[in-house]
Amino acid sequence: MSQFFTEPEWPPSLAELKNVDTLLRCAICFDYLNIAMMVQQCSHNYCSLCIRKFLSYKTQCPLCHLAVTESDLKNNRALDEIVKSFKLARHELLKLNLESPPMSPQI
Amino acid sequence: MSQFFTEPEWPPSLAELKNVDTLLRCAICFDYLNIAMMVQQCSHNYCSLCIRKFLSYKTQCPLCHLAVTESDLKNNRALDEIVKSFKLARHELLKLNLESPPMSPQI
Ligand SMILES: [Zn+2]
Ligand SMILES: [Zn+2]
Ligand SMILES: [Zn+2]
Ligand SMILES: [Zn+2]
Numbered sequence: 001m002s003q004f005f006t007e008p009e010w011p012p013s014l015a016e017l018k019n020v021d022t023l024l025r026c027a028i029c030f031d032y033l034n035i036a037m038m039v040q041q042c043s044h045n046y047c048s049l050c051i052r053k054f055l056s057y058k059t060q061c062p063l064c065h066l067a068v069t070e071s072d073l074k075n076n077r078a079l080d081e082i083v084k085s086f087k088l089a090r091h092e093l094l095k096l097n098l099e100s101p102p103m104s105p106q107i
Numbered sequence: 108m109s110q111f112f113t114e115p116e117w118p119p120s121l122a123e124l125k126n127v128d129t130l131l132r133c134a135i136c137f138d139y140l141n142i143a144m145m146v147q148q149c150s151h152n153y154c155s156l157c158i159r160k161f162l163s164y165k166t167q168c169p170l171c172h173l174a175v176t177e178s179d180l181k182n183n184r185a186l187d188e189i190v191k192s193f194k195l196a197r198h199e200l201l202k203l204n205l206e207s208p209p210m211s212p213q214i
Contacts, residue, residue: 014199016193016198016199017196017200019195020189023185023188023192024189038183038185043183043184045185074147074181076183078150078183079186081130082130082131082189085124085130086127088123089123089124089127091123092120092121092123092124
């Protein structure tokens with residue numbers, strides 16, 4: 001991420017799209033899910049790298065603490081595809097001037 | 108669905124949001140996923156009712172034909188939440204006049 005710009009915010013008029021944005025993010029790294037893995041017993045999703053790192057530290061779901069091992073992880077490909085299209089959709093909406101412009105560069 | 112109106116189309120300027128829309132639909136009934144169930148071995152998703160009906164007829168994934176039984180189905184709750192917010196997001200965008208208006212009622 002650029003050190004000069006924060007990510008553009010969703011305007012209040014698109015509050016529900018902002019909800020979709022949040023649902024597509026990993027609760028460990030806060031970035032968009034990257035190779036989304038679903039914990040089959042609780043349905044929580046994380047980036048493959050993020051959850052594997054976490055599980056090497058503690059064998060539980062970070063969000064709900066259910067006991068979890070790597071074999072419980074299943075690739076949630078629909079989320080990967082949705083993240084891909086949603087990122088591009090943000091650009092489309094930006095072009096239509098619906099999102100606030102990025103902040104001015106800080107010196 | 109109303110007999111007089113078709114669902115509003117996504118305009119070409121929002122082609123990627125249309126992709127997201129498609130990814131949130133069930134390949135059996137073509138409606139938005141309703142209680143999305145993921146087939147764990149292939150990551151395909153369907154409405155819970157749709158896939159259970161299908162499996163009573165043929166124990167395979169409708170899309171890729173991998174052998175599937177009901178125990179392979181896991182609730183994909185993230186998709187359920189995204190569908191909920193996305194449907195409301197459509198309304199928001201409609202209000203901002205980005206989508207074509209619904210077709211005129213047919214007599
Ligand atoms: Zn992550
Ligand atoms: Zn969990
Ligand atoms: Zn269905
Ligand atoms: Zn399949």
